Structures are given as C-alpha cells and as structure tokens.
Amino acid sequence: MSTVTLHKVCKTFGEGKLAVHALRDIDLEVGNGDFVCLSGPSGSGKTTLLNMIGGLDRPTSGEITVANQRVDQMDKGELAEIRLRNIGFVFQAYNLIPVLSARENVEFVMQLQGIPPEIRHQKSKEILAEVGLNGMEDRKPAELSGGQQQRVAVARALVSEPALILADEPTANLDSVTAEKLVELLRHLNDEHGITFVISTHDKMVMGHARRLLKMHDGKIIDDIQQR
Amino acid sequence: MMKRTLPLLATLGWRNLWRHPKRTFVILFAITLGVWFMVISAGMMVGIIEQQVRDTIFNLTGHAQIHNPEYRDDPAIEHSMPPPTPAMLEILNSPKVKQWSSRVRLPAVVMSERESRGVTLVGIDPKHEQGLSLIGEPVVEGRALESIDDDGIVIGRRMAEKLETRVGKRIVVMSQNKNKEVADRGFRIVGLYRAELESTETAYVFTGRKTAQKLLGLNDDLSEIALITYSRDGLEPLVASLRQAAPTLETKSWKELEPLMVSALKVYDNFMIIWYLIIFGAMAFGLTNTMLMAIFERTREIGLFQALGMRPRYIVGQVLMETFILLLIGVALGNLTGWFTSDVIFADGIDLTEFARGMESFQMSSIMRFQLEARDLITINLMVIVLGLLASLYPALKAARYVPVEAITRT
Known part of the structure; x- marks a missing residue:
C-alpha cells in the first residue's frame, strides 16, 4: 500500500520564455511507514515537491494521491480537510503560533479536529513528554530554544496521528547535536508509530537516517536509493 | 464543529489583540469615542424630543x-x-x-x-x-x-x-x-x-x-x-371606546391632534440613523485599516493555519472574532462613558438659559436633559457590532483567499 503516489507531476512557474520548470514528469510511490529523504541542490524542486504532496500548491499537470485521495483535484476546503486529517507539517522555520503555549500549539490541530478538551490535554501531555519537553508545556515559543521549538512542531505534526508527515529542512536552523537528536526522534517515531515521513534536506546526517534516499536535480528524481 | 472551534478562535483573537497594545488602544479609543458620541447624541436628541412631546402633551393637549x-x-x-x-x-x-x-x-x-x-x-x-x-x-x-x-x-x-x-x-x-x-x-x-x-x-x-x-x-x-x-402609547382602544360612547363628538389621540409633532418624531428617528451611520463611517475606516494591517503582518501565520488544515471559513471566523472582541470592549466602554456623561456629569441637564430665546424658536427648553433609552442603546450597539463585523469582512476574506504556499513563505 502506498501513502503517496505521484504520476507525471509537472509544476511550471511563469509563462513563455520566463517559465521555470520546477518539477518535470515526477513519478513516485511512497509506501506506508516509509522514511524518505529528498536531497539535491537548492532549486532542484525538493520543497516544490513537498508542497505538491501536502496540497499547499497545485501541480501544473499530473496526478497526486495521498491516503487514497486525489489532492490535485480538490478545492481549498477539501485540501484543508486532508491536511487536517492526514498530513502533518514540520517547517524549517519551526512556524509555531507565537501567541499560543507549547501545549496549545500541539493542541491546535486537535481543536480544529473537534477533539474534546480532556482527550486533547492528555494527548498533548504525552506527546510533549515523548519529544522530551516535559515541564515546558506552558512556555510560549519565544521562551523555547530553536531545538525545543522544532520539537514542539514535531509534536504538533505527530499528535493527530496523520498518515504522512512532510518535513522541509527540519534541521536547517539547528546545531549539529540538536539536529541529530531531532532526526533520531523522527526515526524513533517512525519506528514506533509507523507514520510515513518525507523529509527534504541538505544535511548528510539526516540522509544517513533515511530508509530511502531520493536525489533530485532540475525538477527530476535522478536517483532512488534504498538504504536500510 | 464551529462551536468546538470557538474557544480556539476566541483565544487567538484575544491574544492577537495584545500583540500590538498601542495599536489596539488607538483603535479601541476610536471605537469608544464613536460609541460615546452616538450614545450622548442619542441621549441628547431623545431628551429634546421627549421634552417637546411632554411639553406638547402638557400644553393643554393631554393624551x-x-x-x-x-x-x-x-x-x-x-x-x-x-x-x-x-x-x-x-x-x-x-x-x-x-x-x-x-x-x-x-x-x-x-x-x-x-x-x-x-x-x-x-x-x-x-x-x-x-x-x-x-x-x-x-x-x-x-x-x-x-x-x-x-x-x-x-x-x-x-x-x-x-x-x-x-x-x-x-x-x-x-x-x-x-x-x-x-x-x-x-x-x-x-x-x-x-x-x-x-x-x-x-x-x-x-x-x-x-x-x-x-x-x-x-x-x-x-x-x-x-x-x-x-x-402615551397604545391609546387606540381607549379612544375607540370613547368614540363609541360619544358618537356625535370627536375623540382624538394626541398623535392625531399634533400631527406635526408625530412627523417631527419620525424625522428625528431617520436623522439619528443617518447620524449614527456618519459617525460609524469614520470609525469603520480605522477598523478596516487596523484589521488589514493585522492580517498583512500575520500573512505567514495565516499560511501556517492553512497548512495545518484550518478551513477558509475558520480563517474568516478568526479575523471576525478578533474584531468582535475589539468591538465588544469598545462598545462597553462607549456605553459606560456615555452613561457617565449623561447620568452623572450632566444628571441635571445642561443649562442653556443664555441661549433661551434661540432655543425657543426650536421649541426647546432652556435646560437640555439627556435621556438614554434602551431602544437607542440596543440600536447603537447592534449597529456598531454588525457593521463593524461587516467592515472587517474584507480583510477576513482577503486572509482566507491567501494561497498557502505563498503565505507561508512570506517574510
């Protein structure tokens, strides 16, 4: 079973002579519980590909299926719904909501899902403990270090148990020790919860943890390596 | 679903307001001032009208x-x-x-x-x-x-x-x-x-x-x-029974006896609505501008909301909730200061004896008293809140129309 399927996906920005082909005829299948890293130089199309899979942007052509649903044909509301129920995001810049505490940030998605408060509190407490933020639940993002903020972002992405987590350069703003700890955490969560991860990265350490490494260049997947 | 999301929207709305306290205080001051002005102008107008109606009735007319x-x-x-x-x-x-x-x-x-x-x-x-x-x-x-x-x-x-x-x-x-x-x-x-x-x-x-x-x-x-x-209202049954008891005589209510006063009352009512709209118009520009600034500043955050699965209608709801809280505080302060002005500072009315002759040409008494009516306060409050929400609908819809991938990468 595949969590993500892409068939001949193209994305072109601009028109005519100014057209930039960010993705060219991408065919890809990502299986359930996989841990995939996208690597490649800047401008190779890693982030664009993640955005297409996550329904944050639409392909110029081609088909994208996530959790058996065609995201390329969905309207704004349906895309929001599939992101809410099936996809978790971790961004390079953490992207926490500054006015909410760590616990509230984690509970944000569950609140949108309409999960009752007592279940939300229980789950957020557990997941924050799992990512090593015990006792920091009530801190605002500004009161947390970069690594801690990224852990909150991971907890937020994970807490609703999505089928897929998309992480765009999650370690780019972290020091090497914190980055290693974070990737070990992601890998541990992948092993424990069976959640599918697709991570774009420049970081060789992150690539080293991937089960599958996809190398991109000029909007194409030029290499697909099964690691372990 | 919306019911369960309301506490989240309210939390975000309230905390977002205090991200820029100075800006919030400025717009709150504008709303409070606008509502205060509406309340005291309504109180003044009703006071004058009531005085005129009372004088008319008391001036040998009766009910x-x-x-x-x-x-x-x-x-x-x-x-x-x-x-x-x-x-x-x-x-x-x-x-x-x-x-x-x-x-x-x-x-x-x-x-x-x-x-x-x-x-x-x-x-x-x-x-x-x-x-x-x-x-x-x-x-x-x-x-x-x-x-x-x-x-x-x-x-x-x-x-x-x-x-x-x-x-x-x-x-x-x-x-x-x-x-x-x-x-x-x-x-x-x-x-x-x-x-x-x-x-x-x-x-x-x-x-x-x-x-x-x-x-x-x-x-x-x-x-x-x-x-x-x-x-003085609801006189019709009494007048009808008197007409029945004295069919050869003419029985008239004060409204029939004083049609000019009744017309003046209608004109005052319409004038007050136009007056409220003029005051509100000035207030609405500030409100729309503030909310537009707020959503421009938070473009990236709105993109994040979208990425996390917040539906467009909840993004609209979030902006409206923030406006609603702002309006609610402004309306409460406006009512409070309006009441304080009319019922405490000028509880005995404003003495216009010096202008008595001029006032008399408008059939006005030399003591101008404020009279706050629940009906006017409800009209003002509802109008400010409903029109205020409508004024912030443009920024709210604008926020909901952001393309997530563009919004989230905005610096």
Whole structure:
C-alpha cells in the first residue's frame, strides 16, 4: 500500500520564455511507514515537491494521491480537510503560533479536529513528554530554544496521528547535536508509530537516517536509493 | 464543529489583540469615542424630543381630547359640546384614565391699563388639571386657582410683562358669548404661572370653569374634555371606546391632534440613523485599516493555519472574532462613558438659559436633559457590532483567499 503516489507531476512557474520548470514528469510511490529523504541542490524542486504532496500548491499537470485521495483535484476546503486529517507539517522555520503555549500549539490541530478538551490535554501531555519537553508545556515559543521549538512542531505534526508527515529542512536552523537528536526522534517515531515521513534536506546526517534516499536535480528524481 | 472551534478562535483573537497594545488602544479609543458620541447624541436628541412631546402633551393637549366635531377647525363658542354623558363618565372614571378634566377654551382679548393682547381664555377645574396640564403646576407668584367658581385670573409671567401689569391688578377679558354678542368682565390677577416656553406664557390665561361659562353664557356646555392615561402609547382602544360612547363628538389621540409633532418624531428617528451611520463611517475606516494591517503582518501565520488544515471559513471566523472582541470592549466602554456623561456629569441637564430665546424658536427648553433609552442603546450597539463585523469582512476574506504556499513563505 502506498501513502503517496505521484504520476507525471509537472509544476511550471511563469509563462513563455520566463517559465521555470520546477518539477518535470515526477513519478513516485511512497509506501506506508516509509522514511524518505529528498536531497539535491537548492532549486532542484525538493520543497516544490513537498508542497505538491501536502496540497499547499497545485501541480501544473499530473496526478497526486495521498491516503487514497486525489489532492490535485480538490478545492481549498477539501485540501484543508486532508491536511487536517492526514498530513502533518514540520517547517524549517519551526512556524509555531507565537501567541499560543507549547501545549496549545500541539493542541491546535486537535481543536480544529473537534477533539474534546480532556482527550486533547492528555494527548498533548504525552506527546510533549515523548519529544522530551516535559515541564515546558506552558512556555510560549519565544521562551523555547530553536531545538525545543522544532520539537514542539514535531509534536504538533505527530499528535493527530496523520498518515504522512512532510518535513522541509527540519534541521536547517539547528546545531549539529540538536539536529541529530531531532532526526533520531523522527526515526524513533517512525519506528514506533509507523507514520510515513518525507523529509527534504541538505544535511548528510539526516540522509544517513533515511530508509530511502531520493536525489533530485532540475525538477527530476535522478536517483532512488534504498538504504536500510 | 464551529462551536468546538470557538474557544480556539476566541483565544487567538484575544491574544492577537495584545500583540500590538498601542495599536489596539488607538483603535479601541476610536471605537469608544464613536460609541460615546452616538450614545450622548442619542441621549441628547431623545431628551429634546421627549421634552417637546411632554411639553406638547402638557400644553393643554393631554393624551386624548373630546370636542364638538367642528371645534378644531373653528374654536368658536357655537362649537361647544354638552357635559359628558353617563356612558362617557364611566370610561373617563375607569382605571385606564389617570386624570381628566373639562374645559372652556375660547379666543379672547385681555386688556390692561396700558396694553391689550389676543389670548386663549381657558376656564378650568383646577383640581383636575393637576398632573394633566401646565396650569396644574404651582404658580410662581400669587396663588393658584382654587375651584371652578374661582373668579380670579392667572396669567403667564411673560404676559404680565407684556401687559405691564402684576398680581393684584385688574385686567379686562373680552370675548363673544353664545348670543354672538361681546361679553366682557374685569378680573383680578391672582397669580402668574411659568411655562417651559415663553410663547405659552403669552398664549393662555386661566380662570375657573364656571366663571368662564357664566361670562360666555354657556350654562354647562364645554369646549373640550382632555385626559391623560398611564402611557402615551397604545391609546387606540381607549379612544375607540370613547368614540363609541360619544358618537356625535370627536375623540382624538394626541398623535392625531399634533400631527406635526408625530412627523417631527419620525424625522428625528431617520436623522439619528443617518447620524449614527456618519459617525460609524469614520470609525469603520480605522477598523478596516487596523484589521488589514493585522492580517498583512500575520500573512505567514495565516499560511501556517492553512497548512495545518484550518478551513477558509475558520480563517474568516478568526479575523471576525478578533474584531468582535475589539468591538465588544469598545462598545462597553462607549456605553459606560456615555452613561457617565449623561447620568452623572450632566444628571441635571445642561443649562442653556443664555441661549433661551434661540432655543425657543426650536421649541426647546432652556435646560437640555439627556435621556438614554434602551431602544437607542440596543440600536447603537447592534449597529456598531454588525457593521463593524461587516467592515472587517474584507480583510477576513482577503486572509482566507491567501494561497498557502505563498503565505507561508512570506517574510
């Protein structure tokens, strides 16, 4: 079973002579519980590909299926719904909501899902403990270090148990020790919860943890390596 | 679903407001000032209108009157009416009627040694005029009329000035009697009365009803019966029953007797709505601008909301919730300061005696009192909140239309 399927996906920005082909005829299948890293130089199309899979942007052509649903044909509301129920995001810049505490940030998605408060509190407490933020639940993002903020972002992405987590350069703003700890955490969560991860990265350490490494260049997947 | 999301939207709305306290205070001040201004202008306008309506009703009109059908077109002696029948008395003495009185009211001329003036001579039953008309109030100099047989005369302060006379002096009243002959007699001025408007003080002179009937040869005939009830609204059933009891006479409510006042009330109502809209218009620009700035600053965050699966309608809801909280605080402060201004600072009204003559040309009293009505406060508050939310709908919809991938990468 595949969590993500892409068939001949193209994305072109601009028109005519100014057209930039960010993705060219991408065919890809990502299986359930996989841990995939996208690597490649800047401008190779890693982030664009993640955005297409996550329904944050639409392909110029081609088909994208996530959790058996065609995201390329969905309207704004349906895309929001599939992101809410099936996809978790971790961004390079953490992207926490500054006015909410760590616990509230984690509970944000569950609140949108309409999960009752007592279940939300229980789950957020557990997941924050799992990512090593015990006792920091009530801190605002500004009161947390970069690594801690990224852990909150991971907890937020994970807490609703999505089928897929998309992480765009999650370690780019972290020091090497914190980055290693974070990737070990992601890998541990992948092993424990069976959640599918697709991570774009420049970081060789992150690539080293991937089960599958996809190398991109000029909007194409030029290499697909099964690691372990 | 929306119900479960409301606490989240409220939390975000409240905390977002305090990200830029200075900006929030500025727009709160603008809303408070706007609402305060609406509240005190409504209070002032209602105060003026109420004063005018009260003066009109108190100025011998009452809540309803019964006449000879011809009397209102031509208030001549031949258009008098007989005393009330038992059927009419049954209604007039019923608990629905607070006070009623019968009067003789005819045009006349008063003459002092120096001056003469055209007036309306009113023969009254002094005991029954209390609470019904201005002459029921105590006189300011001399004494009030004491009975229907009282043969003294009470004139207005201003009239005394015009006639260059005073209490204790005699004046002559001349009118036409039932035989269409001149009827005149001398009266001793026993008192001077005060009215809100000087024009009233020069319009009427009062004597006992029997004295007037005797002077004019009316026997027991009357010019009118005036009454007041416990509320000036909802008079229709009472008027209808009086019409039924006195089919040959004309019974009219104050609204029918004073159509100009009723038209003025409608004009005031419409004017106030336009006035509110003008004030709100100025406020709305500030509000829309503030919310636009807020969503521009938070473009990246809105992109994050979208990425996390917040539906467009909740993004609209989030911006509206923030506006709603802002409006709610502004409206509460505006009401509070408005109430404080009208009911504490100016509880006794604003004394405009210096401008009394000018005010009188607008039929306004020299003391301007504020009167806050629940209906006006509800209109103002609802209008500010509903139109305020509409004004922030543009920024809210703009936020909901962001493309997630563009919004989230905005720096």
